[in-house]
Amino acid sequence: MRELKERILRDGRHLGGGILKVDSFLTHQVDLGLMMRVGQELARRFWGMGVTKVLTAEISGIAPAVLTAYALGVPVVYARKHKPITMPSEVYHQTAPSHTKGGVVEMNVSPEFLGKGERVLIVDDFLASGQTIGALARIVQESGATLVGIGCVVEKSFEGGRSLLSSLDVPIESLAVIAAMEGERIVFVE
Amino acid sequence: MRELKERILRDGRHLGGGILKVDSFLTHQVDLGLMMRVGQELARRFWGMGVTKVLTAEISGIAPAVLTAYALGVPVVYARKHKPITMPSEVYHQTAPSHTKGGVVEMNVSPEFLGKGERVLIVDDFLASGQTIGALARIVQESGATLVGIGCVVEKSFEGGRSLLSSLDVPIESLAVIAAMEGERIVFVE
Numbered sequence: 001m002r003e004l005k006e007r008i009l010r011d012g013r014h015l016g017g018g019i020l021k022v023d024s025f026l027t028h029q030v031d032l033g034l035m036m037r038v039g040q041e042l043a044r045r046f047w048g049m050g051v052t053k054v055l056t057a058e059i060s061g062i063a064p065a066v067l068t069a070y071a072l073g074v075p076v077v078y079a080r081k082h083k084p085i086t087m088p089s090e091v092y093h094q095t096a097p098s099h100t101k102g103g104v105v106e107m108n109v110s111p112e113f114l115g116k117g118e119r120v121l122i123v124d125d126f127l128a129s130g131q132t133i134g135a136l137a138r139i140v141q142e143s144g145a146t147l148v149g150i151g152c153v154v155e156k157s158f159e160g161g162r163s164l165l166s167s168l169d170v171p172i173e174s175l176a177v178i179a180a181m182e183g184e185r186i187v188f189v190e
Numbered sequence: 191m192r193e194l195k196e197r198i199l200r201d202g203r204h205l206g207g208g209i210l211k212v213d214s215f216l217t218h219q220v221d222l223g224l225m226m227r228v229g230q231e232l233a234r235r236f237w238g239m240g241v242t243k244v245l246t247a248e249i250s251g252i253a254p255a256v257l258t259a260y261a262l263g264v265p266v267v268y269a270r271k272h273k274p275i276t277m278p279s280e281v282y283h284q285t286a287p288s289h290t291k292g293g294v295v296e297m298n299v300s301p302e303f304l305g306k307g308e309r310v311l312i313v314d315d316f317l318a319s320g321q322t323i324g325a326l327a328r329i330v331q332e333s334g335a336t337l338v339g340i341g342c343v344v345e346k347s348f349e350g351g352r353s354l355l356s357s358l359d360v361p362i363e364s365l366a367v368i369a370a371m372e373g374e375r376i377v378f379v380e
Contacts, residue, residue, distance in 0.1 A: 021276040028277070029267045029303040032260040059270070062252045070222040077219045080249070086211040087218070113219040 001041050001175035014181040027060040039067025042151040045173045049148045051121045064153050065123040079107035092142045094135035109139050118145035127152035130161025191365040204371040217250040229257025232341040235363045239338045241311045254343050255313040269297035282332050284325035299329050308335035317342035320351025
């Protein structure tokens with residue numbers, strides 16, 4: 001997605017160690033014109049696959065997942081890090097090591113909102129190591145729903161997430177794929 | 191907002207102790223048709239007030255804030271509970287006691303995205319005790335920006351948040367105001 005790549009080149013910053021700062025339009029402040037077009041583009045790539053629900057993880061996956069789900073005309077469910085008191089005691093629960101914060105991220109989804117017959121598209125802001133998305137995929141499997149695809153805003157191909165997720169055997173679409181970050185330079189896969 | 195009240199009556203559940211379960215359409219699974227109309231209605235109520243930015247708190251404020259900001263044509267900023275490594279060391283920081291989870295909620299906003307000249311609308315899913323929104327308002331003041339209003343999806347008027355926030359002297363709009371929850375019964379303010 002050309003607009004997104006241009007925005008990353010203009011406003012993104014490599015902080016070193018493969019960390020990309022895109023908090024002016026994606027992960028802290030969100031540009032909603034751009035994000036609506038991101039949602040429409042992800043929806044277009046999974047159109048006709050019978051998606052009934054979009055699943056994402058807190059926190060920065062929520063904005064792109066909300067707008068993808070809106071474009072597809074289906075609800076979004078976001079896995080919660082902490083179980084709120086409104087959640088039943090038995091939930092689908094998985095963990096993943098946190099890439100940018102250290103420690104472990106918990107993911108909880110209520111069985112009320114995911115189960116047999118659902119066709120799920122996972123949407124997240126980043127595909128890096130693939131650990132978070134892998135945990136979401138295990139939640140989909142645990143629930144008996146069918147995973148139909150994975151859509152990401154930005155992929156860092158050099159972190160190997162795509163190969164980790166290849167055993168899921170579903171299409172993986174990323175709107176901007178970064179092959180390398182060298183100093184100030186951000187190089188996309190064409 | 192009639193559609194929202196009907197949805198709360200149909201799908202909401204009083205879990206006791208003033209806790210309203212609305213996770214089938216607002217706080218865990220999100221109905222995006224409804225949420226787009228919620229965003230449009232909040233935008234309508236603050237139209238013409240020169241809002242340049244919507245501010246919300248993680249997590250369940252994000253979906254309504256995203257769609258309100260989209261309808262207003264401005265960016266959204268969400269205060270982060272945990273400072274990601276992409277955030278500068280000096281940030282606007284406030285805390286509020288957590289209503290539904292116990293403990294304290296941290297809120298961090300980067301000075302890159304809030305400051306003098308901004309006209310800020312705070313949007314959140316619930317107005318209950320008003321503590322979270324009060325902390326967001328202090329962040330707005332600290333940044334030198336101008337707070338122009340507060341928009342909430344659901345207000346529980348019996349928890350006193352509106353009076354806590356009255357000293358801010360800005361309009362407060364809630365789309366469904368609950369006066370009381372007695373057993374299974376949810377009573378709206380008309």
